[in-house]
Amino acid sequence: MRTATLCYLRRNVSKTFRRWLVVKRMLWIRSQVNGMPPLTGGAAITIMKTINLSAAPRKEFPCVKCGLCCQLVHLATETRFLDRGDGVCRHFDVESNGCLIYEDRPDICRVDRQYDLHYFQNYSWDEFVAANLEGCQRIVEHMQP
Template sequence: MKQEFKCIKCGLCCMSLKGVEQAKKLDDGTGVCKYFDRKNKLCTIYDTRPEICNVEKGYKFFRDKISYNEYLKLNYRVCEELRRTKK
């Protein structure tokens, strides 16, 4: 069975788009996703969000470079780093 990414829905990735080339069209100009509800800390288009915002679907952009398990590990590492630095 394929392992799934367990998102805690903190919204930190949605608020950290500055400099992320793949998310450039989503950035509202402040580094925050234009579809992110800052008050409720939720994505307003979650069910139809772009593939780059869905870890499982976003793997297609990286599958020629790293294994799926390594990709998940990197995503968890980025999440941990965001939580550590954005407190």
């Protein structure tokens, strides 16, 4: 029954309502993990308003899939756990220049997820993309002989 309900929701419910359901579920899970009662009333509404449910769809991050960021995972504390020992991500495929676990890659490897988790209150999506593209340019310059 639950699977049928989720399939129905995915097909027939607006994106805004689906986002609201995800946020509500996320708040419930957070309360269970922390051993606290679920947020209700004003606290839950405040958090849901913080996450802009009616935001227009944003453009996708313009990654050129050069794979250079995957070859320097040893440089950042947040990505060192991916290092196979030579600075290259253990999931990086040299032949295809891509990720072997792309669909299941960690949040740190997802620009849009990092924005949603840590930066949406401080930057617009366009500002965040510009900052990341600047980082990409620095990586390209670092890799050039």
